[in-house]
Amino acid sequence: MRALLTLFLLISTTAIFAQDEEPELQPLKAVVVNAQTEKAMESVHVVNLTQVIGTITDQNGEFTVSAAVDDIIYFSFLGFKSQKIRVTNDMFKFENTQIALTELAYALEEVIVKPYQLTGYLEIDVKNYPINNSYQYSISGLSVSYEGGNKNPSAVTKVLGAILNPADLLRNLFGKQPNQMRKLRKMKEDDQIRDLLASKFDRETLTELLQIEKVDIEDILNNCNYSKSFITTANDLQILDAVSSCYEEFKVLNRKK
Template identity: 80%
Template sequence: MKKYIGLLFVMLGLLGFAQEPQKEGAVRDFEALVINAQSNLPMESVHVVNLNQVIGTITDKEGKFSIQAAVNDTLYFSYLGFKSQKIRITNDMFKFKDTKIALTELAYALEEVVIRPYQLTGYLEIDVKNLPINTAYQYSISGLSKSYEAGNKSPGAVTKVLGAILNPADLLRNLFGKKPRQMRKLRQMKEDDEIRNLLASKFDRETLTELLQIEKVDIDDILSNCNYSKSFISTANDLQILDAISSCYEEFKVLNRGK
């Protein structure tokens, strides 16, 4: 009889251990399904980014995905033509493993676009003068691997470039200095292939702002102070923007090394 009572206590202990909630901070595989909110059909190739662990993945043909995560981590879902969504992982999601995330399709309203063709005369010398010219000159600095855009060519352009490299220091310190994790995230984002693939296909800065926890205006300010042209800031994809921010910060550190 004592033998059976002892066995009963052991089984109850194991059952209690199995039902113990996932401890916060413990990272493990998280699995779920992404569906279309309107049709309830699974969605393939949805980008899923863990904003805390800074890793990404995509859903398979059945809309399923698996990603490393911990309780209270935030997942960011992105798919072209659908509203991006964030969810926070709970203990129940790990326990039941039947979580479904529904994405809502966006309704796009196309505005009227007026196309104004160039007034060509047929005379090459005249027409060439009427075409717009990109005046964003680039200057290279010895010791740095990349050149910098400096706007219109002028005698003070090089001085402007040097000043632009140093001036972002305060801005970058304000944005990242008090949040050293953000710069670590920047490096992690550059190393994760899935995140890079996602950023290469996006132009809305949404994923960048979510990952770095900064505003879109901050991104524009950083690049503007690093002397990137307005045309680059407005037309570059999110991956190019990420590389530009990272390059600006790394080169600032090179110039200020030893100070």
């Protein structure tokens, strides 16, 4: 009986250690093709969402990325529907695995052009020309500047308030997904991921990488006092840098409490 108990404990301990071990990464090779034409697609962005590693396909549509079984791989290319796949054992055994992307059909929306009639007099034309209402404020002693939003006397006060007293919502958002937020630094260090984010404005890749909703990203930046104009017009890389900066400041403030 004692021998059986010892054997059971040994097996249980081994199983626990096996669960704690990191999955072994292997080179995953495959090719991306156009689902309609079956032609190889060059320069498709390939991102391992689990490991936060990025690459692009070559002229033959081929790519190699480090991955483990059950990792999620994300494919993105302008004009095509983004796709996610889960890595299986068979994908390591057979290097000719094909990933097909489907082309999107875009409907052009009506564009209204608003002409600005210039008089030739600078003082008058300056008043009539549209102005971007996003403002950045630099605070002495801090290495980054802050976007204050609307131009009004309270803008700087709002910035200082955000630095000294983080909102409860901001704390909850960062606290909900601590593991995902740790990916921020890895994302910023990967050149391929940065290149992909710099070309995108839809927040789709960011939400996939961070595993948070688009509304959460907006709430984070709102509570860090970034203007609505910045939140809606910045590319995904600028948004990533803004969220990362906000998160780092939040951690510093939390340590002081």
